[in-house]
Amino acid sequence: MRQYLSGNKAAAEGARLAEVKVVAAYPITPQTSIVEYLASFVANGELAAEMIPVESEHSAISATYGASLTGVRTFVASSSQGLALMHEALFMASGLRLPIVMAIANRALASPVTIFTDHQDSLAQRDTGWLQFYVEDCQEVLDTILIAYRVAEDCRVLLPIMVCFDGFYVSHISEPVDVPDVAQVREFLPEFKANYPVLDIANPKMFNVMAFPQFFEEFQRDKHESMVGSEQVIKEAMLDFERIFNRSYSMIETYCTEDADIIIAGLGSMMGTVRTAIDQLRSTGLKIGMAKIKSFRPFPYQDLAQALKGAKVIGILDRDISPGSTGIVYQEVLATLQETPNKCIVDFVLGLGGRDVTIDTIEKATGILEQVLSGSELKRRVIWVDENREVLDIWKVGETNVG
Amino acid sequence: MSVRIKDLPLEEVVAPGRGGCPGCAAVIGARMVTKIAGQNTIMVNSTGCMCVNYGYAGAPLFPYVHSLFENAGAVASGIDAALKADNRRDDINLIVYAGDGGTVDIGFQALSGAVERGHRFLYICYDNEGYMNTGVQRSGATPYGASTTTSPLGKISKGESRPLSRRKDMVRVMAAHGIPYTATASIAYPLDFMRKVQTALAIDGPTYIHLLSPCSIGWGIDPKDTVKVARMAVQTSFAPLYEITGGRQFKVNLRPVNLKPVQEYLSMQKRFRHLLDDPIELDIIQRAVDENWTYLSNC
Ligand SMILES: Cc1ncc(C[n+]2csc(CCOP(=O)(O)OP(=O)(O)O)c2C)c(N)n1
Numbered sequence: 001m002r003q004y005l006s007g008n009k010a011a012a013e014g015a016r017l018a019e020v021k022v023v024a025a026y027p028i029t030p031q032t033s034i035v036e037y038l039a040s041f042v043a044n045g046e047l048a049a050e051m052i053p054v055e056s057e058h059s060a061i062s063a064t065y066g067a068s069l070t071g072v073r074t075f076v077a078s079s080s081q082g083l084a085l086m087h088e089a090l091f092m093a094s095g096l097r098l099p100i101v102m103a104i105a106n107r108a109l110a111s112p113v114t115i116f117t118d119h120q121d122s123l124a125q126r127d128t129g130w131l132q133f134y135v136e137d138c139q140e141v142l143d144t145i146l147i148a149y150r151v152a153e154d155c156r157v158l159l160p161i162m163v164c165f166d167g168f169y170v171s172h173i174s175e176p177v178d179v180p181d182v183a184q185v186r187e188f189l190p191e192f193k194a195n196y197p198v199l200d201i202a203n204p205k206m207f208n209v210m211a212f213p214q215f216f217e218e219f220q221r222d223k224h225e226s227m228v229g230s231e232q233v234i235k236e237a238m239l240d241f242e243r244i245f246n247r248s249y250s251m252i253e254t255y256c257t258e259d260a261d262i263i264i265a266g267l268g269s270m271m272g273t274v275r276t277a278i279d280q281l282r283s284t285g286l287k288i289g290m291a292k293i294k295s296f297r298p299f300p301y302q303d304l305a306q307a308l309k310g311a312k313v314i315g316i317l318d319r320d321i322s323p324g325s326t327g328i329v330y331q332e333v334l335a336t337l338q339e340t341p342n343k344c345i346v347d348f349v350l351g352l353g354g355r356d357v358t359i360d361t362i363e364k365a366t367g368i369l370e371q372v373l374s375g376s377e378l379k380r381r382v383i384w385v386d387e388n389r390e391v392l393d394i395w396k397v398g399e400t401n402v403g
Numbered sequence: 404m405s406v407r408i409k410d411l412p413l414e415e416v417v418a419p420g421r422g423g424c425p426g427c428a429a430v431i432g433a434r435m436v437t438k439i440a441g442q443n444t445i446m447v448n449s450t451g452c453m454c455v456n457y458g459y460a461g462a463p464l465f466p467y468v469h470s471l472f473e474n475a476g477a478v479a480s481g482i483d484a485a486l487k488a489d490n491r492r493d494d495i496n497l498i499v500y501a502g503d504g505g506t507v508d509i510g511f512q513a514l515s516g517a518v519e520r521g522h523r524f525l526y527i528c529y530d531n532e533g534y535m536n537t538g539v540q541r542s543g544a545t546p547y548g549a550s551t552t553t554s555p556l557g558k559i560s561k562g563e564s565r566p567l568s569r570r571k572d573m574v575r576v577m578a579a580h581g582i583p584y585t586a587t588a589s590i591a592y593p594l595d596f597m598r599k600v601q602t603a604l605a606i607d608g609p610t611y612i613h614l615l616s617p618c619s620i621g622w623g624i625d626p627k628d629t630v631k632v633a634r635m636a637v638q639t640s641f642a643p644l645y646e647i648t649g650g651r652q653f654k655v656n657l658r659p660v661n662l663k664p665v666q667e668y669l670s671m672q673k674r675f676r677h678l679l680d681d682p683i684e685l686d687i688i689q690r691a692v693d694e695n696w697t698y699l700s701n702c
Contacts, residue, residue, distance in 0.1 A: 021488040024481060050484035055516030059477035062470065062513065066447075066481025069468060072489050074481075089471060199445050199466040199482060201495060207468040210455055 005177040007170035010138040011077065011103040011163070012037035013177075014145030016047045017185045018101075021072035021192075024052040024063035029115045030167035031079040031105040038075070057082035061089040061102075068098040069207060071198035073149065076100060079167060080107035080121045087125065093160045094129025094223060096207060097196070099152035100160040101145060102130075105171040106268065108353040116354020117167040119267060119319045123296075123328045129223050131161040131230060132297040134267040138175040141165050143247060144294075150189050150237045157230045158196065159223065166269040168354070180245060188244050227298050234295060251295035252303040256282065260289030262369045263308055265333060266317030267293050270357040274317070277362035288366060299332050305339030313344045313373045315365055319351040326382050344372050348385040361386045404605070406597040411438050416464050423456035426626030428590045428616035428633060429529040430456065433500060435593050436527060437463065439600045444496040445482060449475040449505030452536045453529070473509040475499045476517035476526065483522040496604050497524040503544035504534045507571050518580050518609035525603045525610045528573060531618035539621040543571040546641075547688060549674045551621070556677055561684065567691035577611040578647040585611040586646035586656075591634035595644055595656055602646075615642045623673020632671050639668040640696040653702030662696070665689045 005013065011034050015023065023042070025035045041047035050067075054060045057078050064076040078086060083104060093100050108118040122132060131151065135144050141163065148161040165171060197205045211219055234251060242248040255275050257263055264274050271292040281288050291307040293300075308314055318327020325331070330347035337343065348365050351357040365385045372378065391397045416437040423430040429452055437444065444465040448454045450472035457463070470478040479499050486492040506514060506528040514526060533551050534540040541554040547567040550556050554563040577585045583606045588596035596614065603610035617633050619626040636642040637657060644656040665688055669675040678684040 022481065022484045024484070048488075050488040052480055052484050053520065054477060054480070055512060055519070058474060059480070059513050059516055062474035062477035063481035063484065066468070066470070066478035067485035067488075068481075070445075070482050070485035070489070072485045074485075089474065092471060199468060201443055201445070201466065204442070204464055204466045206457065206462050206466075208454075209457065209469060 001179050001181070002176050003179050004174050005138050005142075005179070006033070006172055006174045007138045007141045007165050008033040008105065008172065009037055010142040010177050011145060012041065013179055014142045015075040016041050017180065017182060018073060018075070018146060018149045018189060019182075019191070020047070020049055020075040022050050022052065022064070022067035022074045023076070024054050024060045024067070024074070025077045026054055026057045026060045026082060028057070028079050028082040030107060030117075030171040031077050031082070031103070034077040034103055034105070057085040058089060061086040061093065064100055065089065065093045065096060065098055068093070068100050069096060069199050071194040071200065073192040074100050075102075077103040077105070079105045080109055083121045083125060084109060087128070090125055090128035090130060092208065095219065097158040098160055099149070099158055101148045101152060102160065102162050103141070103145065104162050104164040105167045106164050107167040114353040115167070117169060117319075118352045118354070119164070120321070122162055122164045123320045125162070126297065126328065129159060129227070130297065131159055131227065131295070132164060133161065133295055134164045134293065135170070136269050136272050136292065137170060138173070139177045139247070140249070141170065142177055142179065143241065143245070143249065146185060146189055147234070147237050147241055147249070151230060151233050153192060154233045155195060157226055157233050159226060159230065164268070169269040184244060188241060231298050231300060249294065250303075251300040252307050253292040253294055254307045255290040255292075257289035257291060257307050258310065260287050260310060261312050261373060262286070262288045262315065262366065263291055263311040264288070264315045264317060264362070264365070265291040265293060265304070265308070266319070266329060267296060268319060270317060270319065270351060273357055273359060274362050277359045277366070280359065281363065281366055286366070286370070293329065296332070301336050301339060304333065305336045308336065308340050308343065311343060313346065313369050315346045315348055315369045317357070317365070318347060318349045319357075321349050321352070321382070346372060346378065346383065347381065348383050350385050355386060357386070404598055404602050406439070406594050406601060408594070412441065416442055421456050423452065424620055424626065426619045426629040427452070427456070428618065428629050429453055429502070429531060431590045431629070432527070432529050432596070432614050432616055435590070435597055436498065436500065436600055439597050440496040440498060440604060443494065444498060447475045447479050447482070447499045449473070449499070449501035449510055450536070451502035451505055453500060453502070455536065472505055474513045475501045475505060475510055476513035476515070479524045479526070480517045480520065480522045483524055492523070499524060499526040501526070501528055502535070503528055503530040503532060504542045507543040507573055515580065518577065518582050518611070522609055523607055525600070525612065527612045527614055529614050529616040531616045531621055533618070533621050535618050535621045544573070546570060547691070548678050548684060550677065551674070561677060562674070567688060568694065574611070574613045574647065578650045581650035582609045582611065584646065584648055586613070587642065587644055588612050588614045589633045589637050589642065589644060590614065590616060591630050591637060592644060592657065599646065621674070623676070624671060628671065632668070635663065635668045635671060639663045639665045639692065641665055641668050641692055643696060643699055645699055653699065655699055665692050
């Protein structure tokens with residue numbers, strides 16, 4: 001059935017359709033309404049689940065992994081400060097190999113405080129052993145949550161997954177969304193049954209015991225190899241999703257890349273803007289294309305290399321920064337260079353703390369990429385493509401406005 | 404409810420072969436708990452001595468998870484909710500066994516939230532009055548005057564400086580949450596402790612037991628004296644045995660016929676050695692203990 005849903009409602013609908021049994025979440029802008037929708041589903045009997053109104057995000061993820069370890073399907077949602085507070089327990093969820101799915105309405109991290117979007121919060125959790133999918137619109141939010149459960153619960157994977165979407169731009173924007181019916185969803189995502197050890201009186205096991213050096217590394221290696229191997233599982237799940245729901249997804253989504261000299265790559269809702277900008281730029285004769293990185297973990301190196309194969313210059317849009325180094329996505333793409341030699345890769349940091357990424361922004365970045373294409377050298381490793389020149393000296397601004 | 408020794412099962416659910424220190428009261432306590440709870444138990448352990456001394460040989464015969472240091476209450480919440488959602492709650496005993504650091508300090512929020520939400524679980528804090536696993540640092544439960552590595556003796560320090568009257572009183576703090584049952588207990592009074600475990604496990608809601616657990620290394624006592632020291636803590640009313648039902652009804656479980664001077668308890672432990680020939684300090688401690696005992700006796 002077609003409904004008009006915000007990204008947050010779509011996320012909650014995804015959890016409802018997955019028939020999760022336990023939800024534990026704590027409110028934070030811009031994720032809050034996900035928690036509220038789920039509470040109302042439970043209150044109205046539309047979702048037969050236990051909702052735990054925890055007292056913090058640390059407890060949200062802790063209660064979730066406790067529940068997941070007891071052998072039921074679980075859902076959790078967070079953002080920004082809340083996600084950062086979860087950090088320690090994120091390793092527990094992946095180390096215990098629990099198929100938890102978490103929705104993340106991306107938001108920048110303080111200080112200074114902001115409630116607006118960038119990808120710093122989830123990218124800072126890159127190495128916690130969670131798969132990470134970045135999605136662009138409300139339909140993709142719902143669909144990707146279903147795909148995430150299917151992948152996480154596959155015995156070849158058994159790892160938790162974050163489904164990330166931009167705060168406000170996706171979380172609070174409403175769009176028509178096809179909401180599948182439960183029977184269809186069950187065909188894609190069978191009823192959950194843990195076919196691995198859980199907290200079970202009939203089959204008692206100890207969890208999270210001490211691993212000495214002769215074991216520890218192999219635990220990490222297995223996690224890594226399962227994540228790498230999950231590429232295959234994700235692809236199978238996406239194909240099956242298309243068969244049942246007639247909507248197709250891929251780990252790297254390309255647009256106009258076949259003949260492109262310039263390709264722009266990045267994550268999240270801004271890639272929709274890039275698509276529109278490309279249409280405009282193409283009409284002026286520029287051979288430009290786009291690669292949207294939907295799966296950031298596992299990072300699909302080969303698929304990305306394949307998509308970038310023909311390009312001479314590549315621009316990375318980083319809605320994040322690793323201070324003292326570069327944008328985070330840039331570093332990942334650099335690692336594909338082995339597979340795609342002789343390319344020039346430019347890092348644009350943009351859209352931090354909710355700064356709009358507009359068609360203008362993309363055209364500005366493209367202008368720089370065109371210069372590089374015609375041979376000019378860049379002086380900086382990181383390009384702040386949409387810098388606000390009036391407040392570049394933030395110390396001065398502080399003196400006059402804040403005192 | 405009452406517990407008789409002859410009714411206790413002979414089988415050991417916490418298997419022998421553990422790597423705990425000789426005389427570890429927390430291990431003794433765990434054995435008593437499981438004599439009552441049996442195999443129909445899921446246990447959550449916060450980080451501390453108990454999660455490392457299981458080893459592999461000493462694995463319990465029931466499902467067990469070492470949570471993290473500060474989240475045992477939250478993990479138990481999730482287990483309780485999942486059992487309910489999965490129609491498996493039945494009469495499974497869900498027990499948290501956590502140190503005083505994991506309870507009084509870093510895990511306080513998760514515990515408070517879990518009991519406030521009303522989950523069904525028994526939280527037992529084995530209180531060895533410090534962070535023992537990391538080598539004897541002070542906690543919010545360390546008593547006045549005790550020397551630890553972070554409240555050390557020094558030229559201008561006599562050990563832990565926070566007055567005894569301001570030590571975080573977890574039993575009353577938990578009772579203030581209005582939960583059905585909270586109690587203190589001691590490994591030196593096993594039948595009393597086991598009756599309390601039995602009482603708590605029968606309740607459909609959050610319950611809390613605070614178990615005084617002397618630590619030979621941290622307290623400076625001979626391993627063979629763990630139980631003796633625990634008994635003296637009760638007989639001097641340094642650690643009285645009482646329970647609170649419904650958050651209000653106090654009941655003192657043991658009133659020693661002749662209360663012993665607190666000096667007899669302190670002098671058994673090297674951590675208080677420096678106070679023993681200081682009559683002023685001894686008087687300060689004795690008065691705080693007396694005040695607490697008078698308060699309890701009048702409850
Ligand atoms: C978040 C976090 N901080 C610190 C530690 C280090 N640490 C491990 S056990 C422990 C002390 C535990 O004290 P307590 O709860 O009293 O248990 P005990 O060691 O006395 O059994 C500390 C500080 C940790 N594991 N996790």
